[in-house]
Amino acid sequence: MEWIQSLDESLAFALQTLRNPVLDILARIFTFLGEEGILFGIAAIPLCITKRYRRYGIMMLIALAVSSVLGFFVLKPLIARPRPCVLFPEIPLATPSAPGGFSFPSGHTLMAFTGAASLWLANWRFGVPAAVFACLVAFSRLYLFAHFLTDIIAGIAFGIAVSMLVYLAYTLIAFRLENRDHLYVKKRY
Numbered sequence: 001m002e003w004i005q006s007l008d009e010s011l012a013f014a015l016q017t018l019r020n021p022v023l024d025i026l027a028r029i030f031t032f033l034g035e036e037g038i039l040f041g042i043a044a045i046p047l048c049i050t051k052r053y054r055r056y057g058i059m060m061l062i063a064l065a066v067s068s069v070l071g072f073f074v075l076k077p078l079i080a081r082p083r084p085c086v087l088f089p090e091i092p093l094a095t096p097s098a099p100g101g102f103s104f105p106s107g108h109t110l111m112a113f114t115g116a117a118s119l120w121l122a123n124w125r126f127g128v129p130a131a132v133f134a135c136l137v138a139f140s141r142l143y144l145f146a147h148f149l150t151d152i153i154a155g156i157a158f159g160i161a162v163s164m165l166v167y168l169a170y171t172l173i174a175f176r177l178e179n180r181d182h183l184y185v186k187k188r189y
Contacts, residue, residue, distance in 0.1 A: 004150060007149070008084075008148035008149050008150055009084070009088075009148070011142075011148075011149050012084045012088075012142070012145060012148055012149075013091075015142055015143055015145075016091055016145060018143070019094065019143075023143065024094035026140070027094060027139075027140040027143040027144050028094065028095060028140070028144070029140075030133075030136045030137050030139075030140035031095075031108060031137065031140045031141060031144060031146075033133075033137070034108040034109075034111065034112045034133075034134075034137030034140070034141075035108065036068070036107070036111060037064050037067070037068065037111025037112065037114065037115055039115070040060065040064060040111065040112070040114070040115025040116075040118070040119075040130075041061065041064055041115075043060075043115065043119065043130075044057040044058075044060040044061050044064070044115075044118075045057070047060065047122060048061070053122050053123070055170065055174070056118065056119075056121060056122030056123075057122075058170070059118060059121070059163075059166050059167055059170050060114075060115060060118035060119070060122075060163075062166050062170070063114050063115075063117075063118050063162050063163045063166040063167075064111060064114055064115060064118075066162050066166060067110050067111055067114040067158065067159055067162045068111065070110075070158065070162065071105055071107050071110045071111070071155070071158065072107055075104065075105055075154075075158075076101060076102040076103075076104065076105070076107070077102065079102065079104045080102050081102055081103045081104035081148075081151070082102065082103060083098070083099060083101075083102070083103040083145075083146055083147065084103070084145050084146070084147065084148055085098045085099070085145045085146060086098065088145075091145055093144070093145060094143070094144055094145075095144055099144075099146045103146070103147055103148060103151050104148075104150070104151045104154060105151055105152075105154035105155040105158055106138065106141050106146075106147045106151040106152050106154070106155035107155070108137050108138070108140075108141050108155070109134070109137060109138040109141060109147070109151070109152050109155030109156055109159065110154075110155035110156075110158050110159045111159065112133065112134035112137040112138065112155075112159065113134045113138075113155060113156045113158075113159030113160055113163075114158075114159040114160075114162055114163050115130060115134070115159075116130035116131045116133065116134040116159075117159060117160045117163035117164065118163045118166075118167075121163065121164075121167050134156075134159075138152045138155065138156065
């Protein structure tokens with residue numbers, strides 16, 4: 001376990017050598033856009049409106065809600081891992097203030113990959129730009145010294161897993177509801 005923490009810290013410090021004003025601004029923009037998965041929540045609205053993609057919009061909203069509860073209210077308090085900027089306050093930040101809360105998993109990354117995976121399931125043409133955006137959000141969190149690499153990997157894994165589980169559960173429930181008359185044999189007396 002120690003070697004993982006050592007690797008996390010080494011990468012976090014290495015990324016700080018890339019710091020420059022342009023990347024600072026871009027990282028802050030992507031972090032802002034990835035805040036709490038709001039952008040993906042907004043993206044779900046047109047999906048919910050269109051008949052063709054309505055079920056995917058609903059699934060995305062459910063997946064974002066599940067990810068939010070799982071990440072912010074279960075995993076973060078349970079694991080309570082301090083952020084790199086808290087552990088190493090001597091490193092100057094590219095943001096006006098240090099982010100609050102705990103580090104594991106990255107909430108921005110969790111929400112971004114939940115949204116991206118949900119869009120990918122709806123249509124890969126939606127999913128590709130969403131995945132690129134999610135990767136940029138994840139990198140911004142590393143770059144801004146708000147998370148370790150393992151926080152980001154966990155956010156990616158949990159985000160994709162939640163989206164897939166919601167997709168499977170929703171599809172199974174919809175199938176059962178659509179075929180409930182055929183699934184059960186009616187007894188005639």
